Amino acid sequence: MRLSLNQRAALLSVLLLIAGLLAWEVSIAAGGGGGAELTEYEKLTGGGAPKAGVPPPSQVLGKAWEQLSNPFYDAGPNDKGIGIQIGYSIYRVLAGYALAALVAIPLGFLIGMSPVAYRALNPFIQVLRPISPLAWMPLALFIIQDSEASAVFVIFICSIWPMLINTAFGVAGVRQDWVNVARTHELGPLRTAFTVILPAAAPTIVTGMRISIGIAWLVIVAAEMLVGGTGIGYYVWNEWNNLDLTSVIFSILMIGVVGMALDAAFGVLQRAVAYAE
Amino acid sequence: MKAFLSVENLTQRYPDGRGGSTTVFEDASFGIERGEFVCILGHSGCGKSTIMNILAGLAEPTSGVVVMDGAQVSGPSLDRGVVFQNYSLLPWLSALRNVTFAVAARYPGWSKAQVQAESRKYLEMVGLSGEVVHRKPSQLSGGMRQRVSIARAFANHPKLLLLDEPFGALDALTRGTIQDELLKIWAGTGQTVFMITHDIDEAILLADRILLMSNGPMARVAESVEITIPRPRERTAIVTHPNYYAIRNHLVQFLGQRSREMAGRPGGGAPETVRIDLTGGDSEEPDARRGLRAIP
Ligand SMILES: Nc1ncnc2c1ncn2[C@@H]1O[C@H](COP(=O)(O)OP(=O)(O)O)[C@@H](O)[C@H]1O
Numbered sequence A: 001m002r003l004s005l006n007q008r009a010a011l012l013s014v015l016l017l018i019a020g021l022l023a024w025e026v027s028i029a030a031g032g033g034g035g036a037e038l039t040e041y042e043k044l045t046g047g048g049a050p051k052a053g054v055p056p057p058s059q060v061l062g063k064a065w066e067q068l069s070n071p072f073y074d075a076g077p078n079d080k081g082i083g084i085q086i087g088y089s090i091y092r093v094l095a096g097y098a099l100a101a102l103v104a105i106p107l108g109f110l111i112g113m114s115p116v117a118y119r120a121l122n123p124f125i126q127v128l129r130p131i132s133p134l135a136w137m138p139l140a141l142f143i144i145q146d147s148e149a150s151a152v153f154v155i156f157i158c159s160i161w162p163m164l165i166n167t168a169f170g171v172a173g174v175r176q177d178w179v180n181v182a183r184t185h186e187l188g189p190l191r192t193a194f195t196v197i198l199p200a201a202a203p204t205i206v207t208g209m210r211i212s213i214g215i216a217w218l219v220i221v222a223a224e225m226l227v228g229g230t231g232i233g234y235y236v237w238n239e240w241n242n243l244d245l246t247s248v249i250f251s252i253l254m255i256g257v258v259g260m261a262l263d264a265a266f267g268v269l270q271r272a273v274a275y276a277e
Numbered sequence B: 001m002k003a004f005l006s007v008e009n010l011t012q013r014y015p016d017g018r019g020g021s022t023t024v025f026e027d028a029s030f031g032i033e034r035g036e037f038v039c040i041l042g043h044s045g046c047g048k049s050t051i052m053n054i055l056a057g058l059a060e061p062t063s064g065v066v067v068m069d070g071a072q073v074s075g076p077s078l079d080r081g082v083v084f085q086n087y088s089l090l091p092w093l094s095a096l097r098n099v100t101f102a103v104a105a106r107y108p109g110w111s112k113a114q115v116q117a118e119s120r121k122y123l124e125m126v127g128l129s130g131e132v133v134h135r136k137p138s139q140l141s142g143g144m145r146q147r148v149s150i151a152r153a154f155a156n157h158p159k160l161l162l163l164d165e166p167f168g169a170l171d172a173l174t175r176g177t178i179q180d181e182l183l184k185i186w187a188g189t190g191q192t193v194f195m196i197t198h199d200i201d202e203a204i205l206l207a208d209r210i211l212l213m214s215n216g217p218m219a220r221v222a223e224s225v226e227i228t229i230p231r232p233r234e235r236t237a238i239v240t241h242p243n244y245y246a247i248r249n250h251l252v253q254f255l256g257q258r259s260r261e262m263a264g265r266p267g268g269g270a271p272e273t274v275r276i277d278l279t280g281g282d283s284e285e286p287d288a289r290r291g292l293r294a295i296p
C-alpha cells in the first residue's frame, strides 16, 4: 500500500513528536535521579529548590489536562484559569488590531491612490516603522495613564505598519485596465473603491493583515509581562515568579496554539479573497 | 453635416525625456457614421491605442477635439464601450458577474432578475451558456474571455463600441470563430464600431471602411479605404470576390511601403478616400490600379 504525501508527512510528524517527548522524559528521569551535589551558585539562585527542575512532559500533560478541564475558574487576581488569561490577551490584541485596521486601511488607500500623499507620508512611516512597539510603552503609560489602554495602544502601533504598507502597495498596484473598466462604466469614486480597487488589492491587503496579527500576538506577551495584572503574558511571568515551570511550559504551548489559530483564520480569509489573473 | 463621430485635428505629443517632445501624431481628422464598422490599421507604435483612448475619454489629447453625436467628448462615458486586448475582465468575478456588473451600471433601475436575464442573453449570443458562465476568467480559454468582453460591451448598448486589437492574443482558428460571432451580433444590433487591428484579412472581413495610419513619429491617418464587398460576408466566399485581392494588395502595399515613406513628414487633415471597385468598372483603364479612384 502506498501512502499519499500528506499521510506520510502526518505519520512522520507523529513519530517526531513521540521521539521528542520520549527523549525529554528520559533525559529528565536520568538527570533528576542522579542526585548530584549542588554548587554554591545553584543553592543561591534556587537551582536546588525541588520545584525549580525542568518538568517532564508527562507532568506538563497533567497540568494541561487540569487547566483545560476548567479553563475559566477565577479564584482572585493571581489565580485565574488559562482560558480567562488567554481571553484577556485576545481581547487586547483584537481591540488594538481593529483600531489599527480602521486607521491603516483607509489611510493606505489614500496613500496608494495619491502620489502626493505617498511622498508626504513616506518619511514618517520610514521613521516610525522600525521602532520596537515596546519602546512606546513608557510614553503610552505616561500619556494614557492606564496600563490596560497602554497595552492596546502598543498592539495598535505594532499592527498598523504591515497593514498600512500593504494596503498602499496593493492599491497602487491595481491594474490600470481594471480602473479603466470602472471609468468607462461611469462608476463613482466610492463604487470604484469598493467594487474594483478593494477586491483587486484584497490579496495584498489581507497578507498585510496576516503579518500584523502575527506581530500583534508576539508583542502582546511581552506587553503583558510589562503591564501585569491579566493576560497570558502576565500569566507566564507570574508562574515564573512562582517557579512553577510546568505552568510556564504549558502556557508557552498555549501561546503557540492560539497564535497558530489566529494565523489560520487569516489564512482562510486570504484564500477567500485570492484570484488568479 | 458633421459625421456622427467627428475627430478634429487630434495631436498627441509626449515629452521625450530630453526637454523636448515627440509627436506621436499630428492633426489627425476623420469621421465615422452611425452604424458604421470602421477598422484602423497601422504598424505597432503609430498611435492607434492612443487615438482609441482619446475616443474613449480615458486620455486627453495634446490638442484637438472629438465630437460624438453633437457633444464634445470629455472623460469616459457609458456611451462609449471599450474592449481591450487583455485584462478587461475583472478576474475575481465570474463571467456572468462581469457582464451583470456592466448591465447594472448601465441600467441602475433594473431588478436583479432583469439584469441577470439581459446578461445571460448576451452571453448566449456569443455562445456561452450553462455552467461556463459561472467560471472565473482564469478558468476560461483566451477565446472565451474575449467572448465575455464582447458580450459585456454589446449588452451595454454604447453609442460607440471601441475595440483595441481584441483578437490579437488568440490563435487563428479561435479568432475566425469569434470574428464570425462579432459580425453576427453587429449585424443584429447596428452598433457603431471602431476597431484596431493589425490583421489585414480581419479588417477586410469586418469593416465597412479601413483607416490606414502611417508610421510614427508624426503618424497620420493617411487613407480611408472603402471595402466594396457586399454583406453578409463569408470568410471563404469573400476571397473569390473580384475586389478582394485588389483591396488586399492596396493595403499590403501601404503597410509594407508607403506607411514607411510617409513617416516623420508632417501633413495632417482628412484622409484621402480610396474606393477600389472592379465590378462593372469602366474597362478603359489598362493598368493594375484599374478602378482605383481618389475622391478628394
Ligand atoms: N504615456 C506615454 N508617454 C510617452 N510616450 C507614450 C505614452 N503612451 C504612448 N507613448 C508612445 O506613443 C506611441 C504610440 O503608442 P500606441 O498608441 O500604444 O501605439 P499602437 O497602439 O499603435 O501600437 C508609441 O511610440 C509610444 O511609445
Ligand SMILES: [Mg+2]
Residues within 6 Å of the ligand: B048, B049, B050
Ligand atoms: Mg496598441
